Amino acid sequence: DVKVTQSSRYLVKRTGEKVFLECVQDMDHENMFWYRQDPGLGLRLIYFSYDVKMKEKGDIPEGYSVSREKKERFSLILESASTNQTSMYLCASSFQRGRGGYTFGSGTRLTVV
Amino acid sequence: AQKITQTQPGMFVQEKEAVTLDCTYDTSDPSYGLFWYKQPSSGEMIFLIYQGSYDQQNATEGRYSLNFQKARKSANLVISASQLGDSAMYFCAMREGPDNFNKFYFGSGTKLNVKP
Numbered sequence: 001d002v003k004v005t006q007s008s009r010y011l012v013k014r015t016g017e018k019v020f021l022e023c024v025q026d027m028d029h030e031n032m033f034w035y036r037q038d039p040g041l042g043l044r045l046i047y048f049s050y051d052v053k054m055k056e057k058g059d060i061p062e063g064y065s066v067s068r069e070k071k072e073r074f075s076l077i078l079e080s081a082s083t084n085q086t087s088m089y090l091c092a093s094s095f096q097r098g099r100g101g102y103t104f105g106s107g108t109r110l111t112v113v
Numbered sequence: 114a115q116k117i118t119q120t121q122p123g124m125f126v127q128e129k130e131a132v133t134l135d136c137t138y139d140t141s142d143p144s145y146g147l148f149w150y151k152q153p154s155s156g157e158m159i160f161l162i163y164q165g166s167y168d169q170q171n172a173t174e175g176r177y178s179l180n181f182q183k184a185r186k187s188a189n190l191v192i193s194a195s196q197l198g199d200s201a202m203y204f205c206a207m208r209e210g211p212d213n214f215n216k217f218y219f220g221s222g223t224k225l226n227v228k229p
Contacts, residue, residue, distance in 0.1 A: 031215050033216075033217075035219075040122070040221055041221055042117075042119075042204060042219040042220050042221040042222050043204065043206075043217075043219035044219075045216065045217075045218075048216060058216075088156070090158065092158075094215045095215070096215060101148050101150075101160045101163060101217075102158070102160070102215075102217065103160075104150075104157060104158035105157075106155075106156055106157045107156040107157070109156075
């Protein structure tokens with residue numbers, strides 16, 4: 001069964017902490033994405049990557065960075081967590097072209113206190 | 114401007130009845146794809162149905178169909194014979210162009226409640 005796995009389902013972190021959210025896919029997808037989901041706002045794209053070591057800013061990259069050292073792994077980094085980064089974070093992957101949609105991970109609910 | 118607009122934050126439907134979830138989109142790209150995803154309370158996003166901008170017929174997948182009206186830029190999801198398990202958030206999404214890194218734009222979602 002193909003999968004996108006996010007390392008944590010729930011996380012609680014303190015303001016100012018450096019936070020790592022990990023995402024691993026086993027489908028040999030070129031593209032990987034990080035979204036955050038907030039009520040009434042839907043899913044908003046933070047960063048995406050179309051190849052190893054390549055990254056592109058999405059619509060709301062401020063306060064975040066990413067790392068893609070291997071094709072299967074895409075990490076989202078909160079350099080100094082703030083309370084307004086409390087949210088549900090969803091990782092997704094896809095092939096680069098074609099009709100295919102995304103395969104999503106199960107999400108990480110992050111609370112920053 | 115919003116790329117994807119879902120105007121119904123929440124909806125109720127009686128079990129076994131049909132329901133339509135609205136979605137309008139905004140793009141000037143002639144090539145695009147439209148998707149619907151379901152998100153149950155457990156949080157995972159489940160792909161439901163896809164419609165390409167050049168597809169001549171409306172997409173159907175089991176109880177799901179997509180009412181695609183290109184001139185109106187609408188892509189409404191129709192769920193026939195609603196079931197209790199259909200209670201979830203539903204998101205409409207769009208991908209522009211064939212070579213845009215498969216980047217999706219999502220709407221704000223519609224929460225569907227199916228009543229017994």
